[in-house]
Amino acid sequence: MGQIRCLLLALFVVVGLVWSDTDGEACLDKFTKGLPNFVLDIDESVKTGAGFLGSPSLYNGRDCIDACCRTLGCNLALVQKADHGDDLINSCFLINCVSEQEFVCKFIRKAGFVNYVTMDVYDKYLAKREQEGEENPPIARAGPDIKTQPFQTVILTGIESWDKEGIESYKWSLLDGDNSVILQTPSPDLPDSVQISNLHIGDYVFQLIVTNSVQLQSSATVTITVLSREQTEEHCLVPYKTGRCRGSFTRWYYNQQEGDCLEFTYGGCKPNKNNYLRKEDCRQACMNNTAEKPPIQDHSKNSGRKMHPVCDGNCLPSRFQCAQGCCIDANLECDEHADCPDNSDELHCDNYDKGFKKLQTFEIPNNKARCVELPDTGPCRAHFIRWYYDPEARRCMSFTYGGCAGNYNNFIKQSECMNYCEGITEKDIFGRISRWGDTEAQEGKSASGHVAAAVFLGICILIVLALIGYFVIKKKRSNRARQNNVNRSAISTTEDTEHLVYNPTTKPV
CATH class of the missing domain: 4.10.400.10 (Low-density Lipoprotein Receptor)
Structure with a gap:
């Protein structure tokens, strides 16, 4: 019995170890294979909404990925490799690269670093890059997610959608949310826009479909969150929070005493929810709020x-x-x-x-990361001819700039564009090197890891069951042999007794 207990204990230990390893593989399944030789430009990334989540003291890349799995909002594990050892690292950084449904992290080519990005975020980013090029669909842009108060009117615009040949049509529709919401075109002069009214508390998901001149289409979504009283307190009525990092980034917060949004300096990590990239986003979320305003x-x-x-x-x-x-x-x-x-x-x-x-x-x-950005017309409606650098074509191309916002891959003259970005190629686009094959290799590696773990676990269970069966059978045989010995002893004793009794009392014939 003691041997069986030991075997069962060993089985539980093996199952625990294999199960733990399977959990680790499940975590790895969520990430791309390491994307080497790019470092995050943290300042430019935080400016556009990326979040720094921490830098735990770890010693190998896999532990850094595990830490990212356990950290809410983490979708990038960036490691600085050690000089010796395949998976040894000097540093681990955990980042949230998604802000308002956009991949906002900026990268520069630099040896000695490896990036692990969650598959869902990486695929969404790659899909955006893959839309660029000859005979590809237009790029649909529905704008950032919006927070607002009940019954406020919101205007969504697809003006930042882009295609080399121009966008021919825009179509908005409600994908999810209370269907009593009202969609209207605000003006015949604004075919890319839709006015949303009769918004109740909750989330609404709207889809934009854009079609270019050769009838190719693409789509994008945007979420409108109508804040409840409790959400309004968190997003609008708490004091602003600089955070524990000591960077310097301009953000906006709603000040309930002023009844308006004011500018403050954000340190770069550990914010609260009263923290907005743009003043207009802050006003849309917090102006005309109906939440009771508690005293400061x-x-x-x-x-x-x-x-x-x-x-x-x-x-x-x-x-x-x-x-x-x-x-x-x-x-x-x-x-x-x-x-x-x-x-x-x-x-x-x-x-x-x-x-x-x-x-x-x-x-x-270098400071040429701007040269790999996709062209961005911005949200304004002016028409300026500008130039952007295409790292795949390795030349500058014209586009129409709306006059505000956008990004820095925006040059007034073609010659200025070429002089600045000359030498930048598709190899400078984050992820492009590993775009063909590496993702599949990681998936195959992870899948084979799961299969190997399952096979190993099955073999261990069979071995333990066989050993348990062996000991059970051996025990039964041992008991049967002991019983037979007892029976023989009883018969022999009886015969001997009879023999002993007979000898002294029986006379020979």
Whole structure:
């Protein structure tokens, strides 16, 4: 019995190890194979909405990916490779590269770095790049996601959609949400736009389909979130938060005393939700709000459900877990006020700034990242002929610029464009080197890993079951042999007794 117990214990240990390894493979399944020789330009990325999530002290790339899997919002694990060792690393950085349904991270070619991006984000980014080129569909752009108050009117525009030959038609439709919403064309002069009204609390997903002159189409979506009273408090009524990093980025927050959106300097990490890239986005979200405006008060005196630690041992991914197991709202970590009973939410906050500064100090080899950006007309409606550099064609091409916003791949003269971007090729586009084959290789590697783990687990189970069967049969045979020996002993004793009794009492004939 003791041997069987030992075998069962060994089986459980093996299953646990294999299961743990399978979980690790499942995490790897979510990421691309490493994309080498690009470093993140953290300043330019945060300016456009990327989020720095931390820099844990780890020693190999796989652990960095695992950390990204466990970090809410992480979709890029960037590692700085060590000089020796295939998977040894000097640094690990966790980044959120998605803002308002756009991939906003900016990369520069630099040896010694490897990037692991979640498959869903990477594919969406690649799909956008793959739309560019001869005989390809236009690029549909539905604009950033929008937050607003109930019954406010919102205008969506597809003016930033682009095609080399021009867009012929725009079609808007509701994909998800309360169908009592009203869609109207605001003006015959604005065929790319739609006016949305009768918005109730909740989420609405709208789709834009654009068609070019040769009837090729593409689509994009945008989400309108109509804020509830509770959401309005989080997105509009809390004081702005600089964060623990010490960068310098212009952001906007809603000031309830002024009744308007004001500018502030954001440090680069650990923001709260009253943090907007553009003043107009802030105003759309918070002006005319119907939420009760609580008096401004010190954070330590605030009350509310998110202020009370939850100590039931069940932490959601959106919460920060204190050292002794309680959970608090993740936004309360490193807000210069201890919210965990053990103060653990404020103990390691300097690590955010250290990791951020380290990423800032990596030398950027050149400032030509702008040359690989897709052309961006911007949201305004003027018509200026500008030039952008195409790294695949290795020449500058003209496009119509609307007059505001857009990106920096925007030159007034063709000669200025060529002089600045000469030498930039498709190899300078992030991910383009690994575009053919690497993703499939990672998937195949992960799939084979799962198969190997399943086969190994099956073999272990069969071996343990065979051993258990062997010991059971052996035990039965041993018991049967012992029983037979007992029976023989009983018969022999009886015969011997009879023999002993007979000898002294029986006379010979």
